[in-house]
Ligand SMILES: Nc1ncnc2c1ncn2[C@@H]1O[C@H](COP(=O)(O)OP(=O)(O)OP(=O)(O)O)[C@@H](O)[C@H]1O
């Protein structure tokens with residue numbers, strides 16, 4: 001169990017785990033492209049995006065002890081910024097009349113747009129973070145909830161850019177499954193490397209005891225800002241990918257419910273556990289999809305949300321540190 | 335000898351309680367200074383002001399010739415002052431090795447970008463940190479516990495990890511806040527030896543807060559006695575411990591077990607005794 005314990009002979013080495021993860025992702029993508037339906041491919045895409053979101057949130061919150069709920073705000077920002085670059089040029093003047101002229105002739109590929117969306121989200125997090133990250137744990141949670149509301153309201157009212165509540169449709173479905181799988185791999189590996197390097201240990205030290213960490217020369221504020229900004233960047237990227245899977249974007253595509261679900265995944269998996277977040281996101285995404293027919297046949301709409309909430313509460317009661325705590329199951333951490 | 339740490343006129347009050355008043359302290363390079371006083375005298379508060387955990391209401395602090403009165407704790411640590419905590423503050427969910435490695439991050443840790451993208455800079459930094467941490471663990475006799483989680487350790491071992499972590503930050507001045515509290519006799523003897531060696535062999539300057547007068551007397555050449563937030567006496571250990579006001583204050587207020595241990599502990603008696 002303990003990170004770094006020598007008795008881990010039956011665990012995979014990091015290299016084995018990396019190869020296995022890559023093979024699983026590549027194999028899954030190949031199978032779905034060859035035999036899967038559009039529905040299956042969309043489900044896989046949304047599931048992998050949830051994995052990236054949960055892993056990035058467990059990095060932001062789990063590594064440093066922050067309690068940010070702000071992911072949906074950064075996703076919304078990343079999405080609209082990316083769409084400004086990727087939306088079909090010919091229809092921009094109609095759908096987004098307030099967009100600066102610079103954009104009217106532009107129709108960039110998704111990776112470029114999503115990257116810019118991610119950078120915009122990270123930059124926003126940097127600006128917000130300077131003031132917000134001073135707040136104590138639960139105040140930060142409330143403040144980041146406020147952030148979601150602010151971004152949503154802005155998006156609703158800037159209807160020359162977002163078409164307000166009607167939403168933008170006809171977004172190119174350019175988020176290929178292989179691209180999403182590749183990003184998932186990079187996000188997992190990046191966060192893993194961070195956690196198991198000196199910076200990651202310093203972040204964990206901040207989470208465990210901020211003042212003690214500072215008394216040994218760890219710049220706690222800077223590390224928290226780093227984790228917050230990196231998490232927001234990944235959230236912005238995921239937010240940019242999503243509308244390019246489903247072709248639609250509205251101001252409330254990413255709202256309070258998503259914030260709750262993401263926190264639930266992180267808490268259930270174990271705050272700070274990367275593989276815990278991966279498993280929780282898989283279980284959440286596939287589980288809620290599996291429950292949907294039940295919901296419909298019984299006419300109990302909202303059942304899945306209730307199930308998620310109940311699972312969260314049960315985990316909090318019986319395993320307050322989540323399934324894996326801070327640890328990584330199955331893989332050696334040295 | 336040059337002064338490494340100079341505090342002048344430090345004062346702080348919590349609500350109505352004046353915890354420290356007009357506190358002066360000068361610690362010379364290479365010193366092993368005892369800071370003693372009854373419960374609530376302000377010893378921990380003094381450490382908190384010196385290390386930046388608390389900001390003083392008044393007074394100044396200079397370290398290694400620079401004013402650090404308002405500096406953030408991490409700046410002071412990097413300047414060369416680290417500490418242990420009386421109420422142990424380990425990183426509980428990390429292993430002993432990780433705790434100590436975290437102590438070395440401030441000086442030797444690679445950047446976030448290096449951590450994510452890897453490369454020689456990261457590899458060198460990680461290897462250096464591990465090497466330093468392992469050396470400190472060997473030095474403090476914790477090598478066998480390296481893989482244990484900090485919250486699984488005995489009280490005495492947790493205190494030793496506190497010291498190891500502080501050493502990993504490569505201090506010039508180490509502030510020890512009751513490092514022997516809760517230790518058994520064997521652990522106390524090992525601690526005394528470690529403190530002596532750190533001071534004598536490595537030239538580390540140390541300020542020791544300790545209730546066990548016998549131990550303080552055997553280790554420290556110089557004492558500062560705090561009482562109700564003010565300095566009651568200071569000077570050579572033997573002389574200070576014989577001052578009547580020190581004996582009065584100290585005997586009257588000490589905790590039970592220490593009263594037993596140190597009842598007649600004047601300097602001459604305490605000096606030879608391992609604690
Ligand atoms: N954060 C705080 N808030 C309020 N009062 C405090 C705080 N820290 C210390 N005090 C008070 O300041 C005084 C000095 O406390 P301090 O902990 O410095 O004493 P000490 O000499 O370390 O005692 P001990 O030997 O018990 O550790 C006490 O009266 C204590 O109650």
Ligand SMILES: [Mg+2]
Nearest residue numbers: 377378379420
């Ligand atoms: Mg104290």
